Amino acid sequence: MTAGKGEDKAQAVVAVGPLWKDPSWWRRCLLAYALALAGGYVASRLSVPLPWMLGPFFVCGTLSAFGLKLAFLPMGRELGQLAVGLAVGLRFTPATLAATASLLPAMLAATLYVVFFTFLAALIFRPLAGVDRVTAFFATAAGGVADMAVVAKAHGGDSSAVAIVHALRVSSVVAVVPVLVITFGAPGSAADSGAGATQNLLLLALALGLAYIVARLLKPTPLPNPWLVGPIFVGLGLGASGLLNMTVPPVLITVAQVAIGAWLGCQFRREALLAVPRVAAAGFVVSLFMIAAAAAGSFVMSAATDLPITTSFLSLAPAAVTEMVITAKVMHLDAEIVTAFHIMRIAIVCSTVLLVFRFYSYLTGARYGSRV
Numbered sequence: 001m002t003a004g005k006g007e008d009k010a011q012a013v014v015a016v017g018p019l020w021k022d023p024s025w026w027r028r029c030l031l032a033y034a035l036a037l038a039g040g041y042v043a044s045r046l047s048v049p050l051p052w053m054l055g056p057f058f059v060c061g062t063l064s065a066f067g068l069k070l071a072f073l074p075m076g077r078e079l080g081q082l083a084v085g086l087a088v089g090l091r092f093t094p095a096t097l098a099a100t101a102s103l104l105p106a107m108l109a110a111t112l113y114v115v116f117f118t119f120l121a122a123l124i125f126r127p128l129a130g131v132d133r134v135t136a137f138f139a140t141a142a143g144g145v146a147d148m149a150v151v152a153k154a155h156g157g158d159s160s161a162v163a164i165v166h167a168l169r170v171s172s173v174v175a176v177v178p179v180l181v182i183t184f185g186a187p188g189s190a191a192d193s194g195a196g197a198t199q200n201l202l203l204l205a206l207a208l209g210l211a212y213i214v215a216r217l218l219k220p221t222p223l224p225n226p227w228l229v230g231p232i233f234v235g236l237g238l239g240a241s242g243l244l245n246m247t248v249p250p251v252l253i254t255v256a257q258v259a260i261g262a263w264l265g266c267q268f269r270r271e272a273l274l275a276v277p278r279v280a281a282a283g284f285v286v287s288l289f290m291i292a293a294a295a296a297g298s299f300v301m302s303a304a305t306d307l308p309i310t311t312s313f314l315s316l317a318p319a320a321v322t323e324m325v326i327t328a329k330v331m332h333l334d335a336e337i338v339t340a341f342h343i344m345r346i347a348i349v350c351s352t353v354l355l356v357f358r359f360y361s362y363l364t365g366a367r368y369g370s371r372v
Contacts (some may be wrong), residue, residue, distance in 0.1 A: 049182035061318025089235020185310035315341035
């Protein structure tokens with residue numbers, strides 16, 4: 001489930017061959033999306049924030065956690081990210097690019113802060129969950145699910161516990177942060193860049209096709225979350241260069257939200273939660289701690305950069321880049337800036353996590369006796 005390339009790898013591990021021949025899979029898939037649409041509709045009628053994402057997420061997640069076997073379409077979330085990424089990229093203008101570049105020092109500082117509070121989360125999580133140092137560190141590091149689980153296993157940690165905690169972290173961020181931002185935050189004044197823009201379906205199809213090709217080409221690279229970042233680059237190139245003035249239709253963004261919300265909800269597995277209840281409970285606690293730390297940091301970042309507190313909060317959220325970008329769009333905030341902060345965070349965390357782990361091991365006395 002936020003927030004890096006490893007998450008996309010985890011999503012892509014689906015045995016698509018046998019699925020098409022399995023009638024029960026089709027029934028479970030149809031049931032999941034029927035429930036997702038119903039959840040989105042009810043949430044929209046109840047004025048729930050981000051109804052078409054959070055409604056499917058809450059409904060599918062709750063039923064999955066109670067043991068209902070749901071399925072989702074392969075590439076569903078990836079294609080949803082593709083639409084969102086293209087929509088965000090098309091919003092970039094030369095002025096927006098300049099404003100984003102001027103925030104580079106703030107992005108670096110924000111990333112260091114996220115590393116700091118996830119480091120503290122590891123120290124809190126270890127005694128609560130009763131796990132070893134390695135598992136505690138990689139379970140709370142703000143990287144991708146698959147990446148952190150694989151590295152944890154290579155260093156002697158429990159990859160299953162790491163995956164469960166990351167799933168809870170992302171789910172908690174998706175469930176809590178958008179609700180807080182939309183309920184208590186003030187809407188921004190960022191333009192939708194729709195004035196004078198075309199919605200030519202042929203051009204839209206060509207842009208989406210190009211975005212898909214770029215995302216595919218970027219998958220083998222170290223670039224984080226290619227299904228979101230690749231389309232952002234495509235939209236940025238088309239929009240900022242003046243080659244194409246176009247908007248992604250709201251109905252397509254709604255479909256993307258349903259696909260993303262259903263996928264997130266389907267990740268809950270009753271057997272996984274029951275297998276390690278202490279780990280799951282501790283994971284939920286540290287997830288709330290990280291959300292609180294991001295909220296506290298948003299006030300400092302807002303004062304230092306003049307960014308709205310809501311934009312700062314979404315930028316510091318320790319997961320779920322796609323969902324935070326969607327929230328920024330709904331609130332008419334600077335989704336481009338939120339995207340840039342998350343890309344910077346993911347890239348730095350994934351490239352330095354082993355260096356931070358060495359410091360963590362030294363501090364916690366892995367070789368020389370406890371220092372905490």
